[in-house]
Amino acid sequence: MRYSNFKTEKEFKKFLRDNKLLIKDYFEKFEPRYDLFTNVQLEFKDRKTYFNIDFSDKRHMAKWLGDQYKDVQRDYILNKLKVKSKEKEWKFAPSQVECRSIKEIPALNVVNYCEDDKMWQELGLTRRYQYKSFKGQFCGIEDSILAIDSREQKPLGFNTQTLKSKLDFGDYCFINEPYFCNVFIERKSIQDLWGTMSKGYDRFQREIERAKKQNGYLVVVVDYAFSKAQSYNHNKKHSLATAKFIFHRIRELMQEHDNLQFVFSGGRKKSVELFEKIGILGENVKTIDLQYCLDMKKI
Numbered sequence: 001m002r003y004s005n006f007k008t009e010k011e012f013k014k015f016l017r018d019n020k021l022l023i024k025d026y027f028e029k030f031e032p033r034y035d036l037f038t039n040v041q042l043e044f045k046d047r048k049t050y051f052n053i054d055f056s057d058k059r060h061m062a063k064w065l066g067d068q069y070k071d072v073q074r075d076y077i078l079n080k081l082k083v084k085s086k087e088k089e090w091k092f093a094p095s096q097v098e099c100r101s102i103k104e105i106p107a108l109n110v111v112n113y114c115e116d117d118k119m120w121q122e123l124g125l126t127r128r129y130q131y132k133s134f135k136g137q138f139c140g141i142e143d144s145i146l147a148i149d150s151r152e153q154k155p156l157g158f159n160t161q162t163l164k165s166k167l168d169f170g171d172y173c174f175i176n177e178p179y180f181c182n183v184f185i186e187r188k189s190i191q192d193l194w195g196t197m198s199k200g201y202d203r204f205q206r207e208i209e210r211a212k213k214q215n216g217y218l219v220v221v222v223d224y225a226f227s228k229a230q231s232y233n234h235n236k237k238h239s240l241a242t243a244k245f246i247f248h249r250i251r252e253l254m255q256e257h258d259n260l261q262f263v264f265s266g267g268r269k270k271s272v273e274l275f276e277k278i279g280i281l282g283e284n285v286k287t288i289d290l291q292y293c294l295d296m297k298k299i
Contacts, residue, residue, distance in 0.1 A: 002031060023047075037064040052083070053103050062110045073111050078119055080104045085123055090255050093125045096292035097262050098254060100226060101247040109295050128258060129289040134298045137181075137282030144179040144279055148172055156187065156272050160279075169211040170218055174279050181283040183217045185275060190224040190232055197249045198241040208257050217259045217286050219278060223271050226264035226291065263290040 003026075006012040016026060024044045033042045033050065037060035044050050055061040065073050084090070084104060093114075100107045108114040114131045141160055148155045149167040156172075167173060170184025186207075188196060196204050211218050222229065230243050250262055265271040277299045278285050293299040 003027070035060055037061070049103070058103065058106070061106055065106060065111050074113065074116070074119070077106065077111065077113050078122070081119070081123055085125060088251070088255065090125055092255055092258070093120045093123075093127045093129075094251075095129065095254060095261060095289050096295060097226070097264075098251045100291070101230065101251065107295070108289070108292050114289075114292070128287070129292075130287055131289065131292065134281075134288060134293055135284065136277075136280035137284050138179065138280050141174070141179060141276060141279040143176075144174050145176040146172055146275075146279070147175045152187070156268060156275065158272060158275065160276075168214065169207045169216055172275065179279060179282065181285075182215050183219060183278065183282075183285055184211065185278060186218055186220045187271060188220060188222050190222060190229060193220075193222050193224075193229075194233060194241055194246060197246045201249060205253070208253070208260055212257065212259050218261075219285065219290065220260070220262045221271050221274055222262065222264045223266075223268045224264055225266045229264055259286075261290060263294065265294070 001015070003012060006015065015021075016023060021029075027044045027047070027050060028041065033054075034040065035042055035056050036054045038056070040056065042050065042053070042056055055064065065076065068076070081094075084102065094102075094105070096108045099105050108131075113119060114129075117127075120127055144160050146158055146160055146162045147165040147167060148162055149171045150164045151166070152171045155162075165175075167184065170186045172185040172187065173183070174180055208218060210216075224232070230247070232243055233241065253260060254262065263274065265274045274290075274294070278290075281288060281299070288299075290299075
């Protein structure tokens, strides 16, 4: 008997009790769903996820999409985006960080749909980033001065000139002309990110608002690999917050604020390299999806 045939949730639960069935056993027996790529039955974890996903692994999604014609690819992605954007009331076309952290949607670099203007128009979503040009505003930053917030406990080391200063928001900023462009970098370890997105969430929102009032743009650089971050704290060693919860909040912030983006560098040394690239990009960084650029080795 299919779930849709039950008149009420109460009737469904009575059926489970009468037949001594767990909800997981019921759906896997009476309404089995299969991975579109491997044709292996999907495991039931919760009702919402079970009916929204078509693959047990996003790598399977990427491989399946790679085997399809372009019109099939587009229709599949468009339908998934319609459901998610309506559910979450999105305002903006999702970034690479958002897409990589959502099970139902492929990353932007899997199928090149980020440049499909008609798709975003059909969805009624505003594009924050362009994906055709990744040119820097400057040839180098040898003459730049990088301000480091005086409260930064473990500052990174740079080849360029630095000075300590109290910043209103962010931890780092290129401050001399012509390098100053109101771009501020908030550096976080993975532990810092977990703390900010859980206990420090309200405080961080106020920081974003302060930046916005002063026309400031915040780039949150996390000294950690994105792939590892998605499984970080699986055993809740450092915090009660799960990766699913943390990335949900990251997506909320990115949809709420247009002066903010997140990027996972891969480590402290990688962050130093990324800071220098951000300095070279200058004003252009506000229209460039940094995580996409890193993943595609564009910068």
